[in-house]
Amino acid sequence: MGQSASAGRWRFWVAAAAVFLLLLWLLNDILLPFVVGMVVAYFLDPVVTRLQRTGLSRAMATTLVTILAVLVAVGVVMAILPPLFGQIHSLVVSAPEYFVKAMGRIQPLIEPLRIRLGLEPLSVHNLQAEATQWAGKGLAFAGGIAGMLAQRGVAIINLLGLLFITPVVTFYLLRDWEKILAAIDSALPLEHADTIRKLTRESNAAIAGYLRGQALVCLALATIYGVGLTLVDLQFGLVIGLIAGAISFIPFVGTFVGAVMALGMALAQFPPEWIGVGKVAAVFLVGQALEGNVLSPKLVGDRVGLHPVWIMFALLAGGTLFGFVGVLIAVPVAAVLGVIVRHFIGRYRESALYRGGASS
Numbered sequence: 001m002g003q004s005a006s007a008g009r010w011r012f013w014v015a016a017a018a019v020f021l022l023l024l025w026l027l028n029d030i031l032l033p034f035v036v037g038m039v040v041a042y043f044l045d046p047v048v049t050r051l052q053r054t055g056l057s058r059a060m061a062t063t064l065v066t067i068l069a070v071l072v073a074v075g076v077v078m079a080i081l082p083p084l085f086g087q088i089h090s091l092v093v094s095a096p097e098y099f100v101k102a103m104g105r106i107q108p109l110i111e112p113l114r115i116r117l118g119l120e121p122l123s124v125h126n127l128q129a130e131a132t133q134w135a136g137k138g139l140a141f142a143g144g145i146a147g148m149l150a151q152r153g154v155a156i157i158n159l160l161g162l163l164f165i166t167p168v169v170t171f172y173l174l175r176d177w178e179k180i181l182a183a184i185d186s187a188l189p190l191e192h193a194d195t196i197r198k199l200t201r202e203s204n205a206a207i208a209g210y211l212r213g214q215a216l217v218c219l220a221l222a223t224i225y226g227v228g229l230t231l232v233d234l235q236f237g238l239v240i241g242l243i244a245g246a247i248s249f250i251p252f253v254g255t256f257v258g259a260v261m262a263l264g265m266a267l268a269q270f271p272p273e274w275i276g277v278g279k280v281a282a283v284f285l286v287g288q289a290l291e292g293n294v295l296s297p298k299l300v301g302d303r304v305g306l307h308p309v310w311i312m313f314a315l316l317a318g319g320t321l322f323g324f325v326g327v328l329i330a331v332p333v334a335a336v337l338g339v340i341v342r343h344f345i346g347r348y349r350e351s352a353l354y355r356g357g358a359s360s
Contacts, residue, residue, distance in 0.1 A: 028322045035328050037169025043212060044069060044170070045177050062174040070167055199339055206335040213299040214249050220295055221245035221254070221287055228283035229262060232276065235269055237262070244284075248291075249331075250315060252308070255291075259284045310334055 024031070044065050051061035173180070188196050222245020229237030244258020262280050270276030311331060318330030348354050 024322060024325075028325045031325045032328075033165040034169055035325050037166045038173060039211075039328060040069065040166065040170045041173035041177065042207075043215070044174060048174050048177075058178070059175055062171060066167060066171045066174065069170070195343075199343055203336045203339045206339060207332045210331060210335060213296075216299045217291065217295045218245050218248045218254075220299075221248045221291060224287045224290065225258060225262075225283060228286070229280065232279040232283060234262060234265055234276075234280055236265060240265065250312060253312075255284065255288060310338065 048058070048061045048065050051064065052058055056064075185193075185197070222242050224241075225244045226238045226241030229241045234240070240258055240261045243261070244254050246254070247257060248254030259281075262284065263277065266277040266280040270280075311334060314330040314334035315327055318326030318328075318333070320326070322329075
């Protein structure tokens with residue numbers, strides 16, 4: 001009888017998980033404003049809690065934090081996005097020209113190797129034609145995706161949702177955060193409630209430690225790279241620095257992409273004055289030194305238990321299955337799965353299946 005009941009519970013939870021994943025896949029086109037609202041509420045909940053300790057009600061603290069967050073977001077968007085979009089447009093238009101210039105600097109270095117391998121020599125005309133062709137393909141591909149999304153109405157819905165729905169979702173989640181957690185806690189199966197609470201605390205520590213810490217690391221790196229590349233007079237340095245910092249949550253990828261773009265631009269801009277290329281390289285060396293020795297150890301630490309390879313796999317899997325919504329929830333899901341796997345491994349090591357006839 002006990003085994004039958006246990007099997008029934010397992011079937012119920014497997015079926016519930018399958019239904020949840022199916023709904024997530026079916027509704028992922030409209031979930032973005034709600035997921036972003038949940039992420040923002042998760043980030044801001046500690047601030048609301050601290051304001052409550054000063055004597056404010058939960059509703060008043062939530063109202064103040066939400067209004068302040070909206071004002072800051074609007075200010076940042078109005079201050080940064082117009083010049084940023086202008087630089088991005090100029091960068092895309094000028095990319096083939098700068099690519100040809102950079103390859104012209106590198107060509108004398110790689111030409112002997114091409115001759116030894118029996119490859120045809122590179123010509124500036126061929127490089128320019130190939131760069132223009134690839135740029136045209138990239139713009140056409142991006143335009144096709146944008147047109148497809150616009151036709152489906154997804155882009156418009158998500159944009160309107162981010163502007164109008166996300167602040168509302170954030171406000172209500174922040175206001176009712178404690179009630180939501182209490183309702184979930186009261187619905188836990190009694191037999192496993194203590195275990196689930198323990199796993200939830202560990203998962204929350206991992207998620208909070210990584211997400212909040214990594215967000216600060218990305219912001220710091222975007223500032224360092226953006227300001228640093230601008231100070232060394234690199235063209236489009238602000239855009240390249242912000243891109244490198246923004247994608248630094250993907251291990252190694254942000255620095256690699258940013259360094260390749262910045263050094264390529266530097267090779268096209270500075271020579272024969274190679275000191276400029278050295279300054280650009282120095283910006284990324286300083287950024288990496290600060291990230292490895294100060295930012296990541298202080299802000300993220302090693303307590304979150306998320307291996308870089310596991311993070312990259314989770315991001316790719318989430319993006320492939322559920323698009324941008326999948327990317328947003330990939331790391332939290334990876335953190336929870338990591339905690340659950342470590343729990344079951346610990347249970348396995350304590351069981352007779354692992355120990356066999358060995359004495360404890």
